[in-house]
Amino acid sequence: MTSLRPDQKIIAAHVADGARVLDIGCGSGVLMQELVETRGADVLGMEINPAKVAAAMARGLSVAQGDALKDLVHYPDQSFDYVILSQTLQAVKRPDLVLDELVRIGRQAFVSFPNFAHWRVRLSLLMGGRMPVTRLLPEQWYDTPNIHHVTVDDFRALIRDKGLVQDGQWFLSGDTQTGRGAANLMAEHAVFLLRG
Amino acid sequence: MQNADRHSQSVKLGSPLPLDCGKQLEGVEIAYASHGMLNADKDNAILICHALTGDQYVASDHPVTGKPGWWVRMVGPGKPIDTDRYHVICANVLGSCMGSTGPASICPVTGKPYAMDFPVITIADMVRAQAMLLDHLGIEKLHAVVGGSMGGMQALSWAAQYPMRVGAAAIIASTSRHSAQNIAFHEVGRQAIMADPSWQGGEYYGDGSAAPSAGLAVARMAAHITYLSEAGLTEKFGRRLQDRDTKTFGFDADFQIESYLRHQGINFVERFDANSYLYITRAMDYFDLSEAHGGMLAKAFAGTPVRFCLISFNTDWLYPTAESRTILQALHAAGADASFVELESPFGHDAFLLENAEMEAIIRGFLGNGEER
Numbered sequence: 001m002t003s004l005r006p007d008q009k010i011i012a013a014h015v016a017d018g019a020r021v022l023d024i025g026c027g028s029g030v031l032m033q034e035l036v037e038t039r040g041a042d043v044l045g046m047e048i049n050p051a052k053v054a055a056a057m058a059r060g061l062s063v064a065q066g067d068a069l070k071d072l073v074h075y076p077d078q079s080f081d082y083v084i085l086s087q088t089l090q091a092v093k094r095p096d097l098v099l100d101e102l103v104r105i106g107r108q109a110f111v112s113f114p115n116f117a118h119w120r121v122r123l124s125l126l127m128g129g130r131m132p133v134t135r136l137l138p139e140q141w142y143d144t145p146n147i148h149h150v151t152v153d154d155f156r157a158l159i160r161d162k163g164l165v166q167d168g169q170w171f172l173s174g175d176t177q178t179g180r181g182a183a184n185l186m187a188e189h190a191v192f193l194l195r196g
Numbered sequence: 197m198q199n200a201d202r203h204s205q206s207v208k209l210g211s212p213l214p215l216d217c218g219k220q221l222e223g224v225e226i227a228y229a230s231h232g233m234l235n236a237d238k239d240n241a242i243l244i245c246h247a248l249t250g251d252q253y254v255a256s257d258h259p260v261t262g263k264p265g266w267w268v269r270m271v272g273p274g275k276p277i278d279t280d281r282y283h284v285i286c287a288n289v290l291g292s293c294m295g296s297t298g299p300a301s302i303c304p305v306t307g308k309p310y311a312m313d314f315p316v317i318t319i320a321d322m323v324r325a326q327a328m329l330l331d332h333l334g335i336e337k338l339h340a341v342v343g344g345s346m347g348g349m350q351a352l353s354w355a356a357q358y359p360m361r362v363g364a365a366a367i368i369a370s371t372s373r374h375s376a377q378n379i380a381f382h383e384v385g386r387q388a389i390m391a392d393p394s395w396q397g398g399e400y401y402g403d404g405s406a407a408p409s410a411g412l413a414v415a416r417m418a419a420h421i422t423y424l425s426e427a428g429l430t431e432k433f434g435r436r437l438q439d440r441d442t443k444t445f446g447f448d449a450d451f452q453i454e455s456y457l458r459h460q461g462i463n464f465v466e467r468f469d470a471n472s473y474l475y476i477t478r479a480m481d482y483f484d485l486s487e488a489h490g491g492m493l494a495k496a497f498a499g500t501p502v503r504f505c506l507i508s509f510n511t512d513w514l515y516p517t518a519e520s521r522t523i524l525q526a527l528h529a530a531g532a533d534a535s536f537v538e539l540e541s542p543f544g545h546d547a548f549l550l551e552n553a554e555m556e557a558i559i560r561g562f563l564g565n566g567e568e569r
Contacts, residue, residue: 042533044528044533050537050538050539050540051554053535053536053537054537054539054554054557054558057505057535057537057557057558057561057562058554058557058558058560058561059561060561060562060564060565061535062503062533062534062535063535063536063537064524064528064534064535064536064537065536065537065538066536071525074525074528074529075528075529076529076531079531
């Protein structure tokens with residue numbers, strides 16, 4: 001079994017026991033299984049890749065094959081305690097619309113994404129003059145699933161425009177947390193906990 | 197503990213079976229097969245529901261054709277539906293012709309076969325009869341109910357009709373209601389049967405009467421096309437000729453696909469009753485779980501404690517993926533625990549009966565609810 005990514009560890013640590021959770025882009029269900037086993041959570045997953053859905057279902061997890069942009073509209077308002085969108089925001093066609101759905105169907109929403117303004121990314125573009133290829137963003141510009149690169153400050157501006165409440169924010173450099181002050185420059189990865 | 201593996205046995209229901217049409221049926225017999233041991237708590241039973249022309253011979257050889265059970269890939273010791281763990285029951289549906297009461301059965305009032313005096317039945321009636329069978333067997337709650345195609349309609353109906361008697365429901369290559377296209381194909385089949393002069397208004401059971409085999413064979417041929425896919429047919433048959441080098445400029449089965457369909461039709465009539473085909477296709481056409489809820493399918497499952505697993509196949513055009521998605525959306529709107537995946541297969545609707553490693557792993561995991569992960 002693959003272990004949790006650092007952003008998933010933060011999310012798992014902040015989900016309340018016994019909560020009802022929707023994990024969007026759940027893959028083969030690593031985070032879901034953690035939440036079931038350590039939090040006694042009631043977790044539903046959504047995943048677009050059928051092979052990953054089958055792998056998660058074969059583990060006995062509840063996963064529905066679906067597309068965040070098309071299929072979230074079918075869930076009633078506030079039907080989950082938490083909705084999780086981990087490492088998926090930057091890969092959907094309209095992140096802003098997905099964010100609207102997250103805070104509609106979840107009382108709270110965890111959103112995590114790689115920060116495109118991390119100093120290593122900036123340096124790579126500045127010095128190399130090419131689209132950055134880094135540890136967290138390993139794909140070339142033409143085959144990356146990350147079609148909307150976003151920075152911590154971009155995301156903060158979006159949630160401000162939407163009038164969303166921040167219940168938590170965590171920033172990661174590698175496996176360790178970094179301060180929020182210079183996060184836009186120093187964080188490789190950001191996790192936000194939001195409310196509508 | 198009960199005996200394991202009884203390939204077919206029969207129960208006469210102790211009370212009349214109330215039907216959706218308003219009538220009730222007296223002296224209903226239900227034929228069923230069972231595999232694996234029922235445990236002392238009687239909580240390891242899995243009901244498998246068969247499709248239109250299926251029967252209780254899910255994991256044992258068919259007495260007429262001699263062929264292996266229709267789902268031996270899925271059901272047996274160590275198989276995804278593991279008879280070392282579960283007590284598997286499969287009952288011949290009401291209206292069929294492999295031992296359960298249907299139009300060919302003797303009406304207790306007239307002493308003659310029902311024929312077209314048999315009442316029109318529904319999927320819900322089939323499920324009600326199965327519930328009465330379980331009452332007889334002393335099984336209060338099923339660990340799971342599993343079915344593909346019409347079997348999936350029954351599994352879904354089980355969850356809607358008896359939510360407290362079902363732990364989990366797996367619905368494969370199925371739908372919550374018959375579409376206009378589904379009804380259209382069935383109507384072609386029924387008209388083929390009724391256009392056969394041997395049908396005689398359904399009264400063909402007497403000595404010296406021939407069954408409407410030609411009509412039933414045509415019905416089967418038309419239906420069989422809907423179970424396959426265009427790509428699958430092209431791959432398997434293409435335009436290849438059957439045992440000849442050139443076209444005959446006649447109406448023999450020049451093409452392999454013609455020969456194959458004729459073969460399917462001829463084999464089918466040996467094991468199936470034409471009137472049963474009329475009644476069961478009618479039951480499927482009448483199926484619409486949302487009908488009683490003002491078209492709101494979610495209301496059929498409000499507050500349901502049942503866990504659901506839905507599987508569709510990408511080349512199934514009889515019950516396409518959109519039908520499973522409709523069910524999924526309703527279940528999620530109702531707050532139900534429901535999984536769904538569309539699997540890839542070149543084999544169309546028939547894919548659920550064929551080898552598919554992903555389907556097998558999913559069903560095994562779903563039934564175990566992650567116990568072995």
